[in-house]
Structure formats: structure tokens, C-alpha cells
Amino acid sequence: xxxxxxxxxxxxxxxxxxxxxxxxxDSSSTYLYWYKQEPGxxxxxxxxxxxxxxxxxxxRLTVLLNKKDKHLSLRIADTQTGDSAIYFxxxxxxxxxxxxxxxxxxxxx
Amino acid sequence: xxxxxxHPSRVICKSGTSVKIxxxxxxxxxxxxxxxxxxxxxxxxxxxxxxxxxxxxYEQGVEKDKFLINHASLTLSTLTVTSAHPEDSSFYxxxxxxxxxxxxxxxxxxxTRLLVL
Numbered sequence: 001x002x003x004x005x006x007x008x009x010x011x012x013x014x015x016x017x018x019x020x021x022x023x024x025x026d027s028s029s030t031y032l033y034w035y036k037q038e039p040g041x042x043x044x045x046x047x048x049x050x051x052x053x054x055x056x057x058x059x060r061l062t063v064l065l066n067k068k069d070k071h072l073s074l075r076i077a078d079t080q081t082g083d084s085a086i087y088f089x090x091x092x093x094x095x096x097x098x099x100x101x102x103x104x105x106x107x108x109x
Numbered sequence: 110x111x112x113x114x115x116h117p118s119r120v121i122c123k124s125g126t127s128v129k130i131x132x133x134x135x136x137x138x139x140x141x142x143x144x145x146x147x148x149x150x151x152x153x154x155x156x157x158x159x160x161x162x163x164x165x166x167y168e169q170g171v172e173k174d175k176f177l178i179n180h181a182s183l184t185l186s187t188l189t190v191t192s193a194h195p196e197d198s199s200f201y202x203x204x205x206x207x208x209x210x211x212x213x214x215x216x217x218x219x220x221t222r223l224l225v226l
């Protein structure tokens with residue numbers, strides 16, 4: 001089955017860049033996604049990348065995809081306190097999304 | 110953007126009772142809706158996929174008689190937790206799928222926190 005792995009915690013100073021890493025095993029993934037979950041809330045889609053792309057930039061967010069190594073990363077530039085949340089990567093398999101366990105990002109002043 | 114709502118946002122019930130959770134796509138029609146369960150500090154676990162007008166497809170290990178799903182229209186799916194027990198306490202999240210030029214994307218509801226006493 002599909003397997004998506006992420007590191008569980010990341011602490012970053014306000015104003016620095018955050019990099020969240022994710023690896024996946026399903027080579028047939030069509031899209032890969034990054035979601036943000038704030039405490040007690042549902043998931044907010046941040047960005048996604050098509051599997052034939054290697055980079056996508058959207059304002060402060062940069063997604064890098066290494067399809068050969070099945071490695072996905074999300075870089076948040078100029079991290080703010082409002083970026084503190086859990087970030088999930090997900091890949092789309094046959095008909096469903098498979099999620100990683102989530103990376104808790106804590107932004108310290 | 111596409112908005113998905115859930116009702117209620119929070120529910121407390123006694124063991125043995127049934128609880129219904131609604132998931133609505135507010136500004137788009139969703140042919141497919143998904144129900145997830147999230148345990149504390151854990152990832153989302155897909156419970157079932159719901160298509161309008163047909164029976165839901167349940168993931169392995171999910172009891173379909175326990176978690177009843179009805180997808181009555183293109184904008185509404187309901188999850189009923191029957192004869193709830195404390196181990197059913199969890200955060201339940203639905204999502205609705207829309208297809209567009211950039212590919213299919215799931216939009217998530219805000220979640221429903223269920224506590225069974």
C-alpha cells in the first residue's frame with residue numbers, strides 16, 4: 001500500500017525559512033499535496049504539484065519534488081507566528097489521498 | 110474557493126446512542142465525498158468514499174454497519190455513528206471532491222469532534 005512519511009516536529013525562528021520534508025512510496029502518484037491544519041480545525045489545502053513538475057512557487061511557499069527519490073519538500077519563506085500548525089503531505093493514488101503523520105511546526109520569537 | 114461545512118462542530122453523547130454528522134459542499138457540487146477519522150497527533154485515516162446515489166465504499170477494517178454513510182444529494186453526505194462507544198471518540202473530517210482543469214482536489218470540512226461518555 002501507499003506509505004507517506006514525514007518528520008514529526010520542526011522548530012523555527014520567526015523570519016527564518018522552514019523546510020518540511022516528506023517521502024512517499026507510490027510511484028504512480030499523480031499529484032502531491034501540502035495541507036495545513038490549525039488546532040481544532042480541518043485541513044486547508046496550501047498547494048499541490050503535478051508529478052511531472054519538479055518545482056512550484058506560490059508566494060512564500062516553494063514545493064520541490066524529486067520524483068526519482070520520491071521526495072517532496074515544502075519551504076516557507078519568512079516564517080511567521082501564524083504559520084505555526086501541523087503540515088501534512090499527501091499523495092493521490094488510485095482513488096484516494098494517503099497522508100503522512102503530519103509535521104508540527106512551532107515558530108518561536 | 111470551494112467551501113465545505115460540517116455540522117455539528119462538536120458533540121458529546123452517551124454510550125449506546127447514535128450520532129449523525131452532516132457534510133455539505135456549499136458552493137459546488139461534489140460527486141464524491143470522503144470521510145476521515147483523525148486520532149490525536151495522528152494522520153487522517155480514510156474511512157469511506159461516498160458517491161451520490163450509490164452505496165459508500167468502506168476501507169478495510171471499517172465497519173459499515175457501525176458507520177452508516179448516506180450521500181443523498183450532490184451537496185450533502187451524512188455519517189451516522191450507531192451505538193456509539195467511548196472508543197469512537199475522535200475527530201471526524203469530511204472532504205468533497207471537485208474536478209477542474211488542474212486535476213481533482215479534495216476540499217476539507219472543519220471537522221466534528223465527537224466525545225462519547
